[in-house]
Amino acid sequence: xxxxxxxxxxxxxxxxxxxxxxxxxxxxxxxxxxxxxxxxxxxxxxxxxxxxxxxxxxxxxxxxxxxxxxxxxxxxxxxxxxxxxxxxxxxxxxxxxxxxxxxxxxxxxxxxxxxxxxxxxxxxxxxxxxxxxxxxxxxxxxxxxxxxxxxxxxxxxxxxxxxxxxxxxxxxxxxxxxxxxxxxxxxxxxxxxxxxxxxxxxxxxxxxxxxxxxxxxxxxxxxxxxxx
Numbered sequence: 001x002x003x004x005x006x007x008x009x010x011x012x013x014x015x016x017x018x019x020x021x022x023x024x025x026x027x028x029x030x031x032x033x034x035x036x037x038x039x040x041x042x043x044x045x046x047x048x049x050x051x052x053x054x055x056x057x058x059x060x061x062x063x064x065x066x067x068x069x070x071x072x073x074x075x076x077x078x079x080x081x082x083x084x085x086x087x088x089x090x091x092x093x094x095x096x097x098x099x100x101x102x103x104x105x106x107x108x109x110x111x112x113x114x115x116x117x118x119x120x121x122x123x124x125x126x127x128x129x130x131x132x133x134x135x136x137x138x139x140x141x142x143x144x145x146x147x148x149x150x151x152x153x154x155x156x157x158x159x160x161x162x163x164x165x166x167x168x169x170x171x172x173x174x175x176x177x178x179x180x181x182x183x184x185x186x187x188x189x190x191x192x193x194x195x196x197x198x199x200x201x202x203x204x205x206x207x208x209x210x211x212x213x214x215x216x217x218x219x220x221x222x223x224x225x226x227x228x
Contacts (some may be wrong), residue, residue: 090142090143093142093143094143097167098165103164103165103172106164106172107138107145107147107164115135115172115174116135116177116178117135117136117137117178117182117184117185117186117187118134118135118178118181118182119135119174119176119177119178120132120133120174120175120176120197120200120203121135121147121149121172121173121174121175122172122175122204122207123149123160123162123169123171123172124170124171124172125162125168125169125170126168126170127168131149131160131162132149132151132175132200132203132204133149133150133151133158133160134149134150134151134187134190134197134200135147135149136148136149136150136159136186136187136190137185137186137187137188139161143165144165145163145164145165146161146162146163147161147162147164148161148162149162150190150191150196150197151199151200152198152199152200155199157191157196173207175200175203175204175207176200176203176207
């Protein structure tokens, strides 16, 4: 036989009775307190006179002088009168480095056609050949915002950081878009051989070929319209 199942309802009944007793006693106390007359808290005149006589003439003069002092309002803090200038300064610097706003839209969270983590990007710089690789992560630091790409050179995995607002970066192109959205903000697991994308030269070659065909078609249509 289970003793706990039998003793449990009795314990619940005891707690219920105890609560009802406490509520009754509390109601009686409130009713008795409301019937009692309230005592006045005003100071009687005899005590006021005794309080005044407790100070000497010099002390009364000092108190009168202190009461005549003008109390000025509290000085407002610098944060309330002068807001933080850093956001405005950063916006001005970004507008100077990116006048058209193309780089900002390319990596903006609100823009639908922005580059997402997992896409293949190609960064072109003033010095050196363009570097293409998988977009692993982004570090948002205002004008120092940088992206990390992982590619492969000579069958060796290579990772490079590029600042998107740097004057040395002449162009950032999206070579290939990931079919499904990545569930992580940083795809560091792609460093493992199991998930490594490897070389992206084939994707870059296909992108350049498609771009060349589109340009040639645009030129042909332009020449045809001029002849007409």
